[in-house]
Amino acid sequence: MTRKGAFIVIEGLDGSGKTTQAKLLAAKLKKSHGAVYTAEPSRGKIGKFIRNHILYGEERPPTSVEALLFAADRIDHVQTEVAPALERGQLVVSDRYLYSSLAYQGSAGLGLQWIEALNQHALKPDLALFIDVDPETVLGRLRRKKSVMETLETQRSVRQVYLHYVAKGDLTRIDGNKPKKAVAEQVLSAVTAFLGTRS
Numbered sequence: 001m002t003r004k005g006a007f008i009v010i011e012g013l014d015g016s017g018k019t020t021q022a023k024l025l026a027a028k029l030k031k032s033h034g035a036v037y038t039a040e041p042s043r044g045k046i047g048k049f050i051r052n053h054i055l056y057g058e059e060r061p062p063t064s065v066e067a068l069l070f071a072a073d074r075i076d077h078v079q080t081e082v083a084p085a086l087e088r089g090q091l092v093v094s095d096r097y098l099y100s101s102l103a104y105q106g107s108a109g110l111g112l113q114w115i116e117a118l119n120q121h122a123l124k125p126d127l128a129l130f131i132d133v134d135p136e137t138v139l140g141r142l143r144r145k146k147s148v149m150e151t152l153e154t155q156r157s158v159r160q161v162y163l164h165y166v167a168k169g170d171l172t173r174i175d176g177n178k179p180k181k182a183v184a185e186q187v188l189s190a191v192t193a194f195l196g197t198r199s
């Protein structure tokens with residue numbers, strides 16, 4: 001049997017449970033699909049630069065520069081981690097991907113088409129899930145872990161961009177307001193349904 005790799009991305013607001021759900025999903029599908037967890041910003045040099053100088057940096061560059069850096073990190077991430085795993089037939093679960101750029105830099109005022117253009121060569125995910133949690137709820141969850149991107153107003157406008165891509169059919173919405181286990185069940189059933197369509 002030749003296994004076909006699959007690229008699944010998990011999106012959502014800060015504190016929506018992406019890392020929790022992406023890791024649970026990768027663990028659940030490790031034996032059956034060789035699933036691996038990965039994340040953006042990546043572990044590579046550009047990813048590290050983003051973490052040190054943008055997410056938690058004192059002085060942020062213009063949004064357009066941020067978008068370029070995230071797009072560069074995305075290409076690096078796909079080339080070094082995602083594509084090799086897919087070629088081995090593994091299922092890759094990425095904690096954030098392209099829609100994070102669209103949602104965050106888009107809500108910061110950059111045109112969505114401009115961001116889409118920058119990312120036109122980035123590998124398309126096979127399935128993209130949006131874990132939707134009320135902005136008020138995520139801020140409560142994140143009280144101890146704040147980065148510059150996390151005010152209520154920001155979270156609300158970021159969510160609107162995500163919902164735009166849900167409406168377009170690019171993202172599948174998961175109700176993330178429920179307990180972790182219930183969210184995990186919805187994630188797994190969306191992934192199982194997707195895997196079923198291709199076998």
Ligand SMILES: Nc1ncnc2c1ncn2[C@@H]1O[C@H](COP(=O)(O)OP(=O)(O)OP(=O)(O)O)[C@@H](O)[C@H]1O
Pocket residue numbers: 012013014015016017018019020021141142176177178179180181183
């Ligand atoms: N469904 C849930 N209900 C309640 N708490 C949750 C739920 N999912 C995750 N949490 C808790 O919320 C916090 C944030 O979760 P997590 O780190 O998975 O979110 P995240 O989306 O990866 O956040 P970030 O964007 O900051 O990386 C953690 O303390 C986690 O245990």
Ligand SMILES: [Mg+2]
Pocket residue numbers: 018019020095
């Ligand atoms: Mg996380």
